[in-house]
Amino acid sequence: MVNGKQIFQGRLLNLFLKRQKFPNGYIGTLEIIKHPGAVLIVPFLSDDKIILIKQYRPVINAYIWELPAGTLNKGEDPLKCARRELIEEIGYDAGILEKIGYIYSAPGYTTEKIIIYKAKKLIKVKAKKEVDEVITPKVFTRKAIQKLINSGKIVDAKTICAIKLVIK
Amino acid sequence: MVNGKQIFQGRLLNLFLKRQKFPNGYIGTLEIIKHPGAVLIVPFLSDDKIILIKQYRPVINAYIWELPAGTLNKGEDPLKCARRELIEEIGYDAGILEKIGYIYSAPGYTTEKIIIYKAKKLIKVKAKKEVDEVITPKVFTRKAIQKLINSGKIVDAKTICAIKLVIK
Numbered sequence: 001m002v003n004g005k006q007i008f009q010g011r012l013l014n015l016f017l018k019r020q021k022f023p024n025g026y027i028g029t030l031e032i033i034k035h036p037g038a039v040l041i042v043p044f045l046s047d048d049k050i051i052l053i054k055q056y057r058p059v060i061n062a063y064i065w066e067l068p069a070g071t072l073n074k075g076e077d078p079l080k081c082a083r084r085e086l087i088e089e090i091g092y093d094a095g096i097l098e099k100i101g102y103i104y105s106a107p108g109y110t111t112e113k114i115i116i117y118k119a120k121k122l123i124k125v126k127a128k129k130e131v132d133e134v135i136t137p138k139v140f141t142r143k144a145i146q147k148l149i150n151s152g153k154i155v156d157a158k159t160i161c162a163i164k165l166v167i168k
Numbered sequence: 169m170v171n172g173k174q175i176f177q178g179r180l181l182n183l184f185l186k187r188q189k190f191p192n193g194y195i196g197t198l199e200i201i202k203h204p205g206a207v208l209i210v211p212f213l214s215d216d217k218i219i220l221i222k223q224y225r226p227v228i229n230a231y232i233w234e235l236p237a238g239t240l241n242k243g244e245d246p247l248k249c250a251r252r253e254l255i256e257e258i259g260y261d262a263g264i265l266e267k268i269g270y271i272y273s274a275p276g277y278t279t280e281k282i283i284i285y286k287a288k289k290l291i292k293v294k295a296k297k298e299v300d301e302v303i304t305p306k307v308f309t310r311k312a313i314q315k316l317i318n319s320g321k322i323v324d325a326k327t328i329c330a331i332k333l334v335i336k
Binding site for chain 1: 175176178179180181183185188190191192194196197198199200201224225226227228230232239269270271272273274275276277278279280281282299300302317318320323324325326328329331332333336
């Protein structure tokens with residue numbers, strides 16, 4: 001999908017420079033993060049109870065409220081990734097995973113597309129935390145989450161989008 | 169804010185590698201996009217009419233619906249940036265710009281923080297389009313925008329967040 005000159009290939013990020021002609025004829029050099037894609041899950045413990053996680057984000061040096069999410073491994077099926085991330089981050093498997101939609105995180109410079117799932121019929125399993133993840137799950141009602149968003153206490157874009165898409 | 173080893177310095181993107189100790193004691197190397205920050209504006213033409221833009225996004229090779237937004241110039245005041253972007257992208261200046269909140273685009277790998285403004289008392293001026301922007305503004309009612317989001321026709325994360333925050 002992204003051609004051009006590769007500048008950096010990291011564990012997560014792939015940086016490319018690409019000369020491109022725009023629909024208006026302008027030719028410019030784009031700085032592009034080629035991202036493998038990601039999933040986000042809205043886990044419903046019951047009809048009114050959703051599990052959020054408080055996660056340490058070293059990039060912004062803050063603990064923030066988010067929904068469980070994660071990056072696709074190479075060639076990984078998004079649905080499998082969603083189950084894996086649920087188990088890793090909150091210690092639940094899901095009986096039902098329903099695709100709700102997708103979003104682009106920052107289409108000005110990253111190809112990252114996040115597929116959003118609703119998880120129901122949760123089954124408690126042992127969490128398999130990654131060493132580089134510092135996560136605490138907590139259960140909230142729909143109303144409590146709306147309040148967190150409206151009062152500016154949820155600042156993670158993908159989480160706000162998913163709540164908007166799942167709780168109409 | 170971000171130290172570490174600089175890998176790339178582009179026109180927009182700054183890529184750093186940083187060794188960091190996590191709160192759980194783990195030491196890892198982070199791949200960080202150091203971003204200057206951005207603004208997004210929800211322009212109200214009247215109480216029920218909001219201006220969206222259809223923008224070509226070469227990174228994902230698609231035309232998508234978004235709210236006007238833009239990256240801060242070096243040292244630029246976010247409020248000034250918001251006015252500048254409104255004029256550039258839709259050809260309106262704003263009599264009132266009210267800060268609504270902020271979001272992080274992708275806190276796993278970019279420091280990008282987007283400040284969200286509500287713009288009212290719009291005044292028609294001549295649009296000053298950037299050469300690398302392919303933009304068509306269009307007016308929508310609140311209801312029409314909600315419908316676009318619910319039907320998956322708006323996929324830009326910051327735009328969905330801003331609508332969630334501004335239209336309760």
